[in-house]
Amino acid sequence: MKMTPSACPKCGAILDTVTVADPAADEVTPEPNDITICIYCSVYLVFNKDMSFHILTRRERNRLPLEVRKSLDLLEEIRRQRRSVYEN
Numbered sequence: 001m002k003m004t005p006s007a008c009p010k011c012g013a014i015l016d017t018v019t020v021a022d023p024a025a026d027e028v029t030p031e032p033n034d035i036t037i038c039i040y041c042s043v044y045l046v047f048n049k050d051m052s053f054h055i056l057t058r059r060e061r062n063r064l065p066l067e068v069r070k071s072l073d074l075l076e077e078i079r080r081q082r083r084s085v086y087e088n
């Protein structure tokens with residue numbers, strides 16, 4: 001879905017679209033504190049109250065449910081492996 005454009009605080013790319021990670025889920029409107037991933041630099045972002053973003057902090061990450069943290073860890077491992085394939 002389209003959203004108000006906002007810059008990624010890490011890479012500066014303008015993000016104006018979000019997609020639900022779960023293909024079985026209906027389209028949802030993001031809310032403050034929801035997590036997303038920058039499609040350009042892959043950093044984890046959190047929606048602020050004004051729907052701009054900040055980078056997910058270690059403290060916020062540690063407060064996420066274990067299942068969500070495991071999913072984030074798995075995504076990072078996949079990205080690490082892909083990077084090493086392309087860099088070698």
Ligand SMILES: [Zn+2]
Binds near residue numbers: 008013038
């Ligand atoms: Zn980015």
